[in-house]
Amino acid sequence: MKYKYWTGAHTKHRIxxxxxxxxxxxxxxxxxxxxxxxxxxxxxACEVNRWWIHHISVKPNHVHLNIQINPRDSIAxxxxxxxxxxxxxxxxEFPKLEEFLWGDSFWADGYFAExxxxxxxxxxxxxxxxxxxxxxxx
Numbered sequence: 001m002k003y004k005y006w007t008g009a010h011t012k013h014r015i016x017x018x019x020x021x022x023x024x025x026x027x028x029x030x031x032x033x034x035x036x037x038x039x040x041x042x043x044x045a046c047e048v049n050r051w052w053i054h055h056i057s058v059k060p061n062h063v064h065l066n067i068q069i070n071p072r073d074s075i076a077x078x079x080x081x082x083x084x085x086x087x088x089x090x091x092x093e094f095p096k097l098e099e100f101l102w103g104d105s106f107w108a109d110g111y112f113a114e115x116x117x118x119x120x121x122x123x124x125x126x127x128x129x130x131x132x133x134x135x136x137x138x
Contacts (some may be wrong), residue, residue: 004068011071015070015071017114018065019065019111020062020064020112021108021110021111024101024103026108029060029061029097029100030061030062033058034094037090038058038086038090041060041090042086049073050117051069052068054067057072086106087105089108
């Protein structure tokens, strides 16, 4: 599934994003059962929303995802669903975390997002330049 394109009614797309976010206060709480459960919850959320995790890494103080999403879903929406749903369940299932992470959320505000392509920007720019120099076909 490395470079698989998805097809919609009138679209063909491959929208992949590198997402990173951290627990509140960058606490190193993503270990053992908490890390395992976090991974499970992220996979479940992706299954429900028809997204695909190509790669995941749960480190003690942050999460990295290489995720493929649909064009109808904004990056902000994806981050909100992944962080919001997992936060609520983790806080319910691991109440001892409250000692380190008081307040209403498990995750810190914000996230890092970057698009992932199978070719880099210079190749795409060269392709665009090449297309604009080609004569129009009637």
